[in-house]
Amino acid sequence: MTRQEHPIAQVSQAALPEPFVKWFAERGWSPRAHQLELLGRAQAGKSVLLIAPTGAGKTLAGFLPTLTDLAVRSKRKPGEAHRGIHTLYISPLKALAVDIERNLGRPIAEMGLPISVETRTGDTPQHKRQRQKLVPPDVLLTTPEQLALLIAANDAQRFFKDLRYVIFDELHSLVTSKRGHLLALGLARLRKLRPELQTIGLSATVAEPEQLQKWLVPQNRDAALADLITVSGGAKPHITILDSEQRVPWAGHSARYAVEDVYRAIKEHRTTLLFVNTRSQAELLFQELWRVNEDALPIALHHGSLDVGQRRRVERAMAGNELRAIVATSTLDLGIDWGDVDLVVHVGAPKGASRLAQRIGRSNHRMDEPSRAILVPANRFEVLECRAALEANAVGAQDTPPLAVGALDVLAQHILGCACGAPFDADSLFNEVRSAEPYATLDRSTFDRVVDFVATGGYALKTYERYARIRQNKDGLWRVSNPRVAQQYRLNVGTIVEMPELNVRYVRQGRGGVSRGGAVLGKVEEYFAEALRPGDNFLFAGKILRFEGIRENECYVSNGSAAQIIVPSYAGGKFPLSTYLADGVRSLLSDPSRWNALPDQVSDWLRTQQEKSVLPGRGDLLVETFPRGDRHYMVCYPFEGRLAHQTLGMLLTRRLERAGARPLGFVATDYSLGVWALDDLGVRFKSRKPSLSELFDEDMLGDDLDAWLNESWMLKRMFRNCAVIAGLIEKKFPGQEKNGRQITVSADLIYDVLRAHEPDHILLQATRADAAAGLLDVRRLGDMLSRIRGRIVHKPLERISPLAVPVMLEIGKESVKGEANDTLLAEAATLIEEAMGPEEGSA
Template sequence: MKNELADVWFYNQGWTAHDFQKQCWTEIAANRSGILNAPTGYGKTLAIWFGVIQQYYSASYQQQISKQRKKGLHALWITPLRALSKEIHRVTEGVSADLDLDYQIELRTGDTSTANRLKQRKNPPQALITTPESVHLLLATKQGQDYFKQLEFIVVDEWHELLGSKRGVLIELALSRLKNINPNLKIWGISATIGNLGQAKDILLGSSNTGVMVKAKINKKITIQTVLPDSLEKFPWAGHLGIRLLDKVVNIVNQYGTTLIFTNTRSQAEIWYQQIISQYPEFAGLLAIHHGSLSDEVRVWVEEALHAGRLKAVVCTSSLDLGVDFRPVDCVIQIGSPKGVARFLQRAGRSGHRPDATSIIYYVPTNSLEIIEGDSLKFAVKEKIVEQRIPYIRSFDVLTQYLMTLAVGDGFDPQQIFAEITQTHCFESVTQEEFDQCMGLLLHGGTSLKAYDDFHRLELIDGLYKVTSRKLAMRHRLSIGAIVSDLMMRVKFLSGKYLGSIEESFISKLNVGDVFWFSGRQLELIQVIANDAIVKASEKKKGVIPSWMGGRFAISPDLGIAIRHSFSNIHRKSGQSEEIKFLQPLFLEQERVSGLPKAEELLVEYTETKYGFHLFIYPFDGKLVHEGMAQVIAYRLGQITPATFSIATNEYGIELLSDTAYELNEQILKQIFSPANLHADINSGINVQEMARRRFRDIAGIAGLVFQGFPGKQMKSKHLQANAALFFSVFSEYESNNLLLRESYDEVFDFQLEEGRMMKAFERIDKHQIIFRKPDKLTPFAFPIFSESFRERYSNEDWQSKLEKIKLQLIDG
């Protein structure tokens, strides 16, 4: 079907529309919903947008709106990031300007002023570009549901990013309500490739909506190069190699016009920025830093400078992963393991961010053993191995918040809402009894909190449950959302200039006068006033790097499969990749002093040093899975021979260190690696209750049990933790079937301990042959894990120098 507006605009640009764009326009014109999957830089936004505005300007729709007494909202475009919202606004506004359309498009995010929000409420634009939280804020206003009565389209951008989070649950709930307000609503998702794309479509469109899948038949060309060091460290340690490759990274930057240098954590970004600027001062003014804790002002400046081509390179984190559109960069560098194939591809796509261009990405390992991941990533990309996004189910904290949102707005009929929410993927298994328990929490505090007036929040007025307290309503609106983290403190100069935010747990460890690196600057802490850390610029040479809680994530199961595939190729006599060839001396040394496992083998090493008795195991399943596995194995060993263990893990293996010698043989090893009774041993060997107690703080915050404070007057994290811990204890003692309490345990098993992945690892190992070795010294595989535990015992300088001495002894030996 022809799209006249698109035809004119594309003709004027001198472009030809892709087949997937034309297919989207045809499906939208036929009033279908669906999901679009296409590579970055090929015009996904335009594929949906021209369908939306063509429908608006169709004769039938214009006739329909001429009968409306008041102009209403036509399209809602939801994005996960404010920066992405601004980009969508820029592109769509450009189309309206080029075609001289009277189609008004506005932004509504956390940055939108109160005056503009009021104006948008009274006189809606045709299209509103916003975030999941802002949609719920609109539902939490009086006549909020009327606001959406004329809504024709909802577009959810970067749906794959939202799917595996509680923000995705917010989307599911909002859609369940909006579909009821307007049954003719057309819903479109835009998603990068994920392993469960079909499920992603089903969750977005809901149980009653068939919808279509539009996939771009475009093979994006990608060039992956591993940056190899000049010489190989046979005894690598974590984080050691990265900065040693600084000169090579700078050489790459100098070869291209613009480069994005991706790190996995904000701390790592600060380190790399500081190292480049201190060793290459000529980059001053040409190098910038971009991560989620910097102020909007700083990030916007960086994005605009990139767009204008004023920067040579930007050191960044996932804050630049998504579709923030600046002038395409020429090259991408990934520092360290990207932990996932999809994340690696997303970052690669930031270069050559236009049709027919090749994406160029350099992979920079941070230790010798990590070099093999260059081979793994190439294999995964070639075989099109991409991760699934696991959706949340039964998130009662989000459901409780949502019910409160509706009550603060126009009020709700519980039976109608129960019927709606059970049509969503997240809540399809919820029983009437469980829904009533959520209602009970808001009506009277549930079984345990009935005596407290604070938890009598809803009133039944004319058949609808509502919140009548203005104070409660205001507190709730300030708490809407499902993004949880450690409490953040604002970093400010004495002049009042705001630099960004750091987690309170980091600032609480500093004394006045201490120096730390932040926003690419050396800062000295002057004082802490309420929620503000007041700083001044410092000339001192030594400073600590902030460590943010958000930086801890493990390799994905799919990258784990690719890594195990690479290790299985070590034994091949020909056709080896450059990474495996380069690592041959390390592998030969490993084989000489211990053993080199094949695909269906598990290597276990038992070594005695002056530090104690070390048990090393190499499942290659990722750090987070290894942490849980290690605690189960330590528990099982302790049942055989009582011993106390200290535990260290990395992405490849596990170390259990004890002062006690214990007998080990293949029969005992088979016993401790058995998948039998795993759930019971997790409960016995791991302090699951303490983990659930910590998880409960976030759940209590989302559900509204604890209030985090007003803007600028947030509660201190220790007070929040204490309040949440009190509820946890009360529920544990008096209401053990409490839904929020159960949810905290479920999330620990599903997401923190990753019980499903742990079970698969134990089941796989159960089928493997165990290669048991007793080397007389630490091996190349063992050394990186040993260095992780060794780090805990010494200050940074002592740790590095002592570790170098141990390494020299191993090499000499």
């Protein structure tokens, strides 16, 4: 393994064939040092990780070993069998594969190289797929899901027999999800078919490159990591925080106050890319920008829920430099070429230093020019977070999340896929699976339980032997018992489980259930549409829409009016702020000497807090208590993100309830948590009933957590994902969504039955593992509780403190959480009682 830039001696070992030398020379270019270095190492038989910023010629570097190898390969003689795939390129996005096909086409054509390059994605027509199997291209550009399908085919051996390189683009983003787990298992399989294959990983800067170097090679105790080549970051980006004359709000996520400033910035630049965190923020910002767009600048909107045709039009306009600004969510995060962007505006909290760096990296494709970026915090705490992110960026700090242990539902899917491809031997498959990085620590008994799950459902009650999907034959090999099993597998492959969604379709007003309607604007989540009432107005696709009703899998809308917009509730839960930034914010709070870097109104806010209450030390947890109205409040400031805070809120109210403090509710933000009760919490903490150290004791993560988890709707949702990925329930396809609801078994019902009868079932185990890392952020909560042990600062107050205002403003904004379903029913029933008198109970 090598960390430094390498001496020329090494570089010169790369053999660049003549046509390449000529091609570079004709264009007045010369190959960059890292491109040659990667080539040299690949030619020496090594696997390599290339970490480079956007614009460093990463793609060409990744493909140079392939192109040079194929350029000198002998021609296939007539009558000789077709060769298999030489290079497999895997990217997280279909669009990226298409983009690369275009970019590779040019050098290949200009040098006249005998190399065929093709894509294979979900959009590839059936006849082309079949032809690719018969006459494989030299280079195949594809996605992780397609790879899973290719290795589950019975001709995988032949298809991959000549495979030499596997290139992983945007590796940093591929590896952090279940998709990455499936991909790692796919790579292990490819290696089994072709032990000599070499990997090339292309990645943005990450916190721990060793993890990716390890990911790229088989997991043997003494195997060398993949070589590392790092291209340092070019010019430092020029980032500022918007210093608005306007008042920065206490709470909220809209950043409406800054729209005039943002519009001015757009006018002053050629092309501006505006990033926001959620779809609803994108819709709102877009709407607000057009409200002030006096010059009618071409400003467009782009997010993943829009109709695909609409998205492609925006992308083309962007690539053709026809737009002055584009408002986008993370759909544009990855490395697609976006024309001539000279400014990135990030609205809302950046949530992570690496995330911010990657987004800003979009703005400039010439790495020697600094990128320009403006951060627009939506509220006062976000000002602190932006400041912390800016400082992290200045020192090049990285906070990409660590890789997670391989998920068991993904493993189940993979095992079934292996059986679909060819009969497998359990011992040998176990070793193969352990050679994949996420599964390196998998133990044999868990593996066997997953195999058992794939075969018969893995139930203690052994009644399904005769219905087994895979069976062990006399030769000891496991085979699919029935061709239908393979068919089911192919329909359900992949790890991306979509929330049920409805098409948004135009109809004439008031004709909700009747007319067939017009154009489809995109998709919204079912749960969102279900909470709307006919006549409600909401923002979507840059338009104000009036909800008309739901019919089958369509959400009917008509043109709405600006007078009564309701904005979709903020789904801020997607990305909690990183631990690194959280620490940055705490450190900034605790050090008044650094406040002069903040806008005056924010530093004034902190100084007032210092006067009226206290500011927590960097490692401390501040807990304030105060009365307000007829209730008693407690606000604490862990800065661990909304998900962890929500979990904490649930657990604290349970404990307070047990202690008799009569808690009534709680509300969480990314930065703080507020709990309110009928009893005086300040008095209780002082008289140790309970004490704060008891209340925040780590043991809450034991029984209390289990008890709550079991009831939680969030866990049910996660279970559904695991059950779909593991192949217990089938994916829903368009059209079949609403049919026969009474015939299908919903995941909730399965969950309830399984929990009651087999709480240790492998799928429940997988679900709990997801909960710990995902929606509930239990792991992070645990780290926080252990960090603050003995460091809780209690500040009893007469009234609300300045720091507490943001979370207090959230009270009442949010709808009630899922546990209270029966309360809602009771309320609805009471409405009838009030309206019609108690007699109406009987019909």
